[in-house]
Amino acid sequence: MTDHADHFEMKIPAKAEYVGVVRLTVSGIASRAGYSYDDIEDMKIAVAEACTNVVNHAYKKTGYMLLSCVIREDRIQIIVADRGESTEVSSLLENIGPIDSSKPVSELKEGGLGLFLIDTLMDKVEISNESGVAIVMTKFLHRDGVEQHVDGIPTSADKQEQGQKQ
Amino acid sequence: MNLDIKTEHSKEEAILYIEGEVDAYTAPQLKEAIEPLTEKDGQLVTVDLTNVSYIDSTGLGIFVGALKSSEANNSKLRLVGLNQRVMRLFSITGLDEVIDIEEGKKEGTQ
Numbered sequence: 001m002t003d004h005a006d007h008f009e010m011k012i013p014a015k016a017e018y019v020g021v022v023r024l025t026v027s028g029i030a031s032r033a034g035y036s037y038d039d040i041e042d043m044k045i046a047v048a049e050a051c052t053n054v055v056n057h058a059y060k061k062t063g064y065m066l067l068s069c070v071i072r073e074d075r076i077q078i079i080v081a082d083r084g085e086s087t088e089v090s091s092l093l094e095n096i097g098p099i100d101s102s103k104p105v106s107e108l109k110e111g112g113l114g115l116f117l118i119d120t121l122m123d124k125v126e127i128s129n130e131s132g133v134a135i136v137m138t139k140f141l142h143r144d145g146v147e148q149h150v151d152g153i154p155t156s157a158d159k160q161e162q163g164q165k166q
Numbered sequence: 167m168n169l170d171i172k173t174e175h176s177k178e179e180a181i182l183y184i185e186g187e188v189d190a191y192t193a194p195q196l197k198e199a200i201e202p203l204t205e206k207d208g209q210l211v212t213v214d215l216t217n218v219s220y221i222d223s224t225g226l227g228i229f230v231g232a233l234k235s236s237e238a239n240n241s242k243l244r245l246v247g248l249n250q251r252v253m254r255l256f257s258i259t260g261l262d263e264v265i266d267i268e269e270g271k272k273e274g275t276q
Binding site: 016017019020021023024038041044045048049051052055056098099100101105106108109110111113114116117120121 | 167187189190191220222223224226227228230231233234237238251255258259260261263264
């Protein structure tokens with residue numbers, strides 16, 4: 001297998017109005033790489049969630065989000081990074097999970113579903129926090145057209161273990 | 167990448183027809199349209215998502231907020247017309263267990 005990879009990079013103002021532009025870009029790249037409609041829709045949501053985190057939390061004033069896409073034969077890696085200072089990864093990772101329907105409605109959370117969705121919709125997710133936050137999201141290409149089903153919802157704790165398996 | 171919202175009122179029911187994509191940019195518009203309606207005692211608020219092609223966590227958060235508001239103000243929130251993709255997100259996040267949702271068909275309430 002050749003280790004050929006195509007790289008894309010984009011620098012986008014960290015503003016809500018441009019999240020849709022990133023979504024369209026990723027959609028175009030994934031479509032070109034041969035992904036199914038459902039996989040592309042999953043990636044659109046994941047990348048938008050990552051960008052929304054940057055827009056809402058990374059910068060006190062203005063800044064940029066950096067989008068990189070790496071296309072390999074069997075996978076695509078989508079990286080959303082910022083150079084902000086105000087996001088602590090530990091605070092991002094708190095309370096990740098679906099809605100708890102046993103709770104009274106008044107206690108349901110209105111935020112915090114973003115990272116949970118990224119985790120659920122992508123095959124592999126890594127977060128690093130060196131200068132700013134970078135989220136690396138991987139989706140594998142299933143050429144046989146068989147959809148992979150996510151049975152369990154991975155928690156942030158077993159994510160690393162999952163990453164090592166792959 | 168825009169959102170179009172039309173609201174119809176009858177005696178006890180308000181129907182919001184949402185068209186477009188609900189994301190971090192357009193969600194505030196949705197919030198502004200839904201929230202005042204859920205604050206009316208006894209109001210049934212139906213949100214028609216038939217023409218919503220995309221939604222993410224920001225949009226889901228608006229519906230959680232609307233649900234809270236409807237419970238606090240004795241109104242009722244109902245979502246109708248969700249396509250498969252949109253419905254999937256409500257299922258993954260468990261919101262389908264707390265919000266009244268009717269998938270994929272419109273009711274003749276006009």
